[in-house]
Amino acid sequence: MPRISYGVTGLFAGVGGLEEGFRRAGHETEMLCEYDEVARHVLSQRFKGAIIKHDVRRLKSLPGGGILTAGFPCQDLSQAGQRRGIEGPNSGLIGKVLALLRKADVPPAWLLLENVPFMLKLDKGHGIRWLTKQLEEIGFSWAYRTIDALAFGLPQRRRRVLLLASMQHDPRPVLLGEDYGSEKKVEREGHACGFYWTEGNTGLGWAIDAIPPLKSGSALHIPSPPAIWLPETHAIVTPAIEDAERLQGFPAGWTNVDGYDSKARRRRWRMVGNAVSVKMSEWIAHRLAISYPVHEAGALAPLPEEEGWPSAAWGQAKGARSRVNVSEWPVKQPRQHLASFLEYPTAQLSSKAAGGFLRRLTASSLRYDPAFRVDLERHVALQSS
Known part of the structure; x- marks a missing residue:
C-alpha cells in the first residue's frame, strides 16, 4: 500500500512529542509554535530547519495543507487543574486555532488535537461538545479516542484523548480501525x-x-x-x-539544555511532564501515512445531550454522530x-x-x-x- 508523507505544523508544541512521532513515521516538520522559551530552545536543537514561532495568539495564518497538530493546554480541563473548562484562560487558546482554521485559504489535510480524558466529563461534557460543534461548523468530520500509552510498550500509565479531524478524509479508519481490546489486570507479583x-x-x-x-x-x-x-x-x-x-x-538527553539555562533541571521535569508520548504519536502518524477506504458506519449510538461523553466517538460535518465501542488499547506492543x-x-x-x-x-x-x-x-x- 503506498505511503503518504505530509508536512507538519505543530502548535503548543512543547518539546515536540507529537512532532517527533510524526518525523519517525516519515513526515517532515515545517513549523512549530511554543510559548515557553526553554522549550523553544529544545525545539530549535531537535528540529533544525523548522520555522519556530513563539505565540499562537500572534499567528496570522497557517501553512496550507499537511497536518496540523495541537496538544492544547490542559490546565483548565484537568481533574487536578483549575477546572475552568474549555473557555478557561489556558485551554481556551484552542479558540485561536479554530479562528485560524476558519480563515485558512487551504485547510490542513488533517487536524490532530490532544488533551486529557477528564475533558470528556468536565461540565457534563461541555468542552468536547463545544469543540466538535465548532469543527463541524467549519466543515470538519472528526473522531476521537481515549488511548493509554501503556499500549505502546513503555511502562508509564498515561491516558490521553486524541481527536483527529479532516475536511477531505474520513478519520474513523485511521483512529478507530485498530483495537487490541482491554488489557488484563497486572498482578504485583514482585514487580516494581x-x-x-x-x-x-x-x-x-x-x-x-x-x-x-x-x-x-x-x-x-x-x-x-x-x-x-x-x-x-x-x-x-x-x-x-x-x-x-x-x-x-524520547531518547535520553532530549531536554538537556544545561548550556542554555543553568537552572534547567527543574524546567526539564516540567517540559517532560507536559509532553505527549512519542510512541503514541508515532502510531497514529504511521496510520496517517496510509490511504484507507471510506469507513462504513454501522448502527448509530446517540451521544448524550446533557452528560459526559464516552471514551470514543465520531461525527460528520453534515450528518450523523455516534459513540464507538473501542478500547483504550489500539495495539499491544511488547x-x-x-x-x-x-x-x-x-x-x-x-x-x-x-x-x-x-x-x-x-x-x-x-x-x-x-x-x-x-x-x-x-x-x-x-x-x-
Whole structure:
C-alpha cells in the first residue's frame, strides 16, 4: 500500500512529542509554535530547519495543507487543574486555532488535537461538545479516542484523548480501525510499583509495573517526579530525568539544555511532564501515512445531550454522530518491566517526602499492600538516621 508523507505544523508544541512521532513515521516538520522559551530552545536543537514561532495568539495564518497538530493546554480541563473548562484562560487558546482554521485559504489535510480524558466529563461534557460543534461548523468530520500509552510498550500509565479531524478524509479508519481490546489486570507479583509521594490522602497514583502519569510539577516549576517502590531491594526511589524522557518515548538527553539555562533541571521535569508520548504519536502518524477506504458506519449510538461523553466517538460535518465501542488499547506492543527499564541512577526519596506520605497514608482509609508500608517505614527510618 503506498505511503503518504505530509508536512507538519505543530502548535503548543512543547518539546515536540507529537512532532517527533510524526518525523519517525516519515513526515517532515515545517513549523512549530511554543510559548515557553526553554522549550523553544529544545525545539530549535531537535528540529533544525523548522520555522519556530513563539505565540499562537500572534499567528496570522497557517501553512496550507499537511497536518496540523495541537496538544492544547490542559490546565483548565484537568481533574487536578483549575477546572475552568474549555473557555478557561489556558485551554481556551484552542479558540485561536479554530479562528485560524476558519480563515485558512487551504485547510490542513488533517487536524490532530490532544488533551486529557477528564475533558470528556468536565461540565457534563461541555468542552468536547463545544469543540466538535465548532469543527463541524467549519466543515470538519472528526473522531476521537481515549488511548493509554501503556499500549505502546513503555511502562508509564498515561491516558490521553486524541481527536483527529479532516475536511477531505474520513478519520474513523485511521483512529478507530485498530483495537487490541482491554488489557488484563497486572498482578504485583514482585514487580516494581510507581506512586505519587505527593498524594496519600485520597489516592496513591498507584501503578503496578509502571509509573503513574508524569506531571509537570507546580506553577513554581518545582519538579514532582513519581516515586518507585522496588520490592526486590526494598528501596523507595525516584527516577532520573533521563529515564523520564525515555518513559515519554524520547531518547535520553532530549531536554538537556544545561548550556542554555543553568537552572534547567527543574524546567526539564516540567517540559517532560507536559509532553505527549512519542510512541503514541508515532502510531497514529504511521496510520496517517496510509490511504484507507471510506469507513462504513454501522448502527448509530446517540451521544448524550446533557452528560459526559464516552471514551470514543465520531461525527460528520453534515450528518450523523455516534459513540464507538473501542478500547483504550489500539495495539499491544511488547512491554518492558519498570525495574529493568530504568537505566540511569535513581535517587532515594527524601526522608521528608517519604515521611509526609507515610503519615498521610496511615491516617487515610486507603487500601495498600502491607509489604509496601513495611518498606516505606524502613525507608523513612534509614533516611532519618
